[in-house]
Amino acid sequence: RGAAVTARALALQPPAFGFLFDIDGVLVRGSQVIPAARDAFRALSDGDGQLRVPVVFLTNAGNCLRKAKAEELSHALGLQVSPEQVILSHSPLRLFSEFHHKCVLVAGQGPVEENARNLGFKHVVTIEALRKAFPLLDMVDQSRRPKELPPPTTDFPTIEGVILFGEPVRWETSLQLIIDVLLSNGNPGAELEDIPYPHLPVLACNMDLLWMAEAKMPRFGHGTFLLCLENIYKKVTGRELKYEALIGKPSTVTYRYAEYLIKQQAEKQGWKAPIRRLYAIGDNPMSDIYGANLYNSYLKSAQQNQVEAAVKRSPVAASAQTEDQPEQREDCNISME
Numbered sequence: 001r002g003a004a005v006t007a008r009a010l011a012l013q014p015p016a017f018g019f020l021f022d023i024d025g026v027l028v029r030g031s032q033v034i035p036a037a038r039d040a041f042r043a044l045s046d047g048d049g050q051l052r053v054p055v056v057f058l059t060n061a062g063n064c065l066r067k068a069k070a071e072e073l074s075h076a077l078g079l080q081v082s083p084e085q086v087i088l089s090h091s092p093l094r095l096f097s098e099f100h101h102k103c104v105l106v107a108g109q110g111p112v113e114e115n116a117r118n119l120g121f122k123h124v125v126t127i128e129a130l131r132k133a134f135p136l137l138d139m140v141d142q143s144r145r146p147k148e149l150p151p152p153t154t155d156f157p158t159i160e161g162v163i164l165f166g167e168p169v170r171w172e173t174s175l176q177l178i179i180d181v182l183l184s185n186g187n188p189g190a191e192l193e194d195i196p197y198p199h200l201p202v203l204a205c206n207m208d209l210l211w212m213a214e215a216k217m218p219r220f221g222h223g224t225f226l227l228c229l230e231n232i233y234k235k236v237t238g239r240e241l242k243y244e245a246l247i248g249k250p251s252t253v254t255y256r257y258a259e260y261l262i263k264q265q266a267e268k269q270g271w272k273a274p275i276r277r278l279y280a281i282g283d284n285p286m287s288d289i290y291g292a293n294l295y296n297s298y299l300k301s302a303q304q305n306q307v308e309a310a311v312k313r314s315p316v317a318a319s320a321q322t323e324d325q326p327e328q329r330e331d332c333n334i335s336m337e
């Protein structure tokens with residue numbers, strides 16, 4: 001009965017806002033749930049454990065499937081979280097369809113290959129597959145040197161792009177092989193010729209230098225791995241490593257994707273009020289807070305551009321409109337908590 005009353009109340013006054021929750025440092029620390037998180041979600045749910053407002057979980061983690069993160073959160077928070085409510089650092093790569101048909105090298109940990117395929121990438125090469133094909137490349141750890149060399153690989157596909165999902169387990173191996181791929185224009189088994197520049201497209205997810213985890217001091221994140229890669233590339237070639245895209249918080253594309261999922265959720269629930277505000281709750285100033293502020297400036301300038309375009313199209317009509325009330329985009333303001 002309580003749920004029916006809430007549903008009726010929501011139909012009368014549906015939520016005009018949504019929440020973007022960071023995960024590590026806000027809801028959990030490493031594998032430990034932060035107790036207040038459960039209380040917060042109890043307050044956001046009705047008697048049947050259904051959320052009364054649209055919620056997206058926005059994390060820079062990327063070492064698992066969305067489904068696994070949703071299950072982990074369901075267990076931690078005591079409510080049903082669906083994979084569509086979870087944005088991992090690499091989730092917006094689904095939108096980068098121009099790279100989906102290229103042969104890409106993927107680096108990170110966890111189910112990187114499955115993640116890449118789920119995101120739409122058709123031709124995926126892992127660091128492990130590259131190591132196996134060219135065993136002489138990975139030479140830092142002497143104990144991993146092959147005892148006997150297999151016949152040289154001749155039919156390995158040319159790599160056309162590099163996707164960095166998150167920090168790998170063996171940094172030295174990934175750093176070496178990614179640099180090899182960039183210097184050889186995607187053919188690390190070939191003799192080194194002129195170093196190509198611009199280099200192959202590199203798309204990287206999660207630029208967090210540090211993250212909270214469970215230790216007393218923050219731990220190295222993927223941003224630290226990227227810093228190593230950028231510096232090695234610069235020292236070796238004298239040129240800058242440039243990213244085709246940097247996604248995950250604080251990038252605007254990630255917040256835009258979150259807004260899209262929030263609106264989709266509200267629509268699915270039949271909540272009619274337009275979402276006007278997003279509340280973002282996070283712990284990392286360089287990621288969560290900077291990202292929310294960046295998205296607000298992006299929305300403001302998008303609105304500004306829209307008004308300017310209207311002024312160009314129809315000076316008289318648009319000047320009347322700016323003086324009265326500028327046309328509102330259906331975008332949200334974002335508040336950082």
Ligand code: G3P
Nearest residue numbers: 023024059060061208211
């Ligand atoms: O590797 C994950 C970490 O960089 C950040 O996690 O949930 O605080 O975005 P989160």
Ligand code: MG
Nearest residue numbers: 022024025283
């Ligand atoms: Mg965090």
